[in-house]
Amino acid sequence: EGETKFMKIETSAGLDPLLIRYFNKTDRIRIGRGIVGKAMANKKTYFGIFGDEEVPHIFPRWREMIREQNFSAIIAAPMFVGENIIGTFAVYYKKEKPKFIPGEVQFIEIVANQLAITIENIKSYQTIERYSKNLSEEVERLSQLQNAAQSLSVSAYKSIDEPLRVFFGFLKDKFFIEGLGIFEPNKQKSFLK
Numbered sequence: 001e002g003e004t005k006f007m008k009i010e011t012s013a014g015l016d017p018l019l020i021r022y023f024n025k026t027d028r029i030r031i032g033r034g035i036v037g038k039a040m041a042n043k044k045t046y047f048g049i050f051g052d053e054e055v056p057h058i059f060p061r062w063r064e065m066i067r068e069q070n071f072s073a074i075i076a077a078p079m080f081v082g083e084n085i086i087g088t089f090a091v092y093y094k095k096e097k098p099k100f101i102p103g104e105v106q107f108i109e110i111v112a113n114q115l116a117i118t119i120e121n122i123k124s125y126q127t128i129e130r131y132s133k134n135l136s137e138e139v140e141r142l143s144q145l146q147n148a149a150q151s152l153s154v155s156a157y158k159s160i161d162e163p164l165r166v167f168f169g170f171l172k173d174k175f176f177i178e179g180l181g182i183f184e185p186n187k188q189k190s191f192l193k
Helices: 017-026 034-042 060-068 102-131 135-150 161-175
Strands: 046-049 073-081 084-093
Touching: 034 046, 034 073, 034 084, 073 102, 084 102, 102 135, 135 161
Parallel strands: none
Antiparallel strands: 046 073, 073 084
């Protein structure tokens, strides 16, 4: 929230307006507090699975709100460009979630990074609006980038192959790249595949 030490839900999809009002009005989140605030302050991804066990960084009053919303898990990834912190991308789960797999965490971090870039581009385009005659072309490119970022599906039950193909199609069309690859280390971390 501007120059304050508090965060607010700027935009959302699928969240109950009551939850948004709760965190934006009733019990605001201070930067560095809770999973969402810690993710932003520490530039580190945090996640928790709710249930019988206590999830670190969740205060009792927040735990009650989470229970009322029937959330089973949360993952919060920081959004930053270089050293500039933009906010936190939080994903909430209602279906039972036994664990977060490494590929899923990395995928959410990639989406968070893309959204951070998109937000920074939007801010840049607001400046361009005042000084550029080519605004409509730039806004169209930004819109296409947003659509490509939105096409990435955040799901532990699907392969990353299809969202990567969609994203590749966008990058190939707009930036003329010829291919994409994701390299992962083997268990011993002795080589990449």
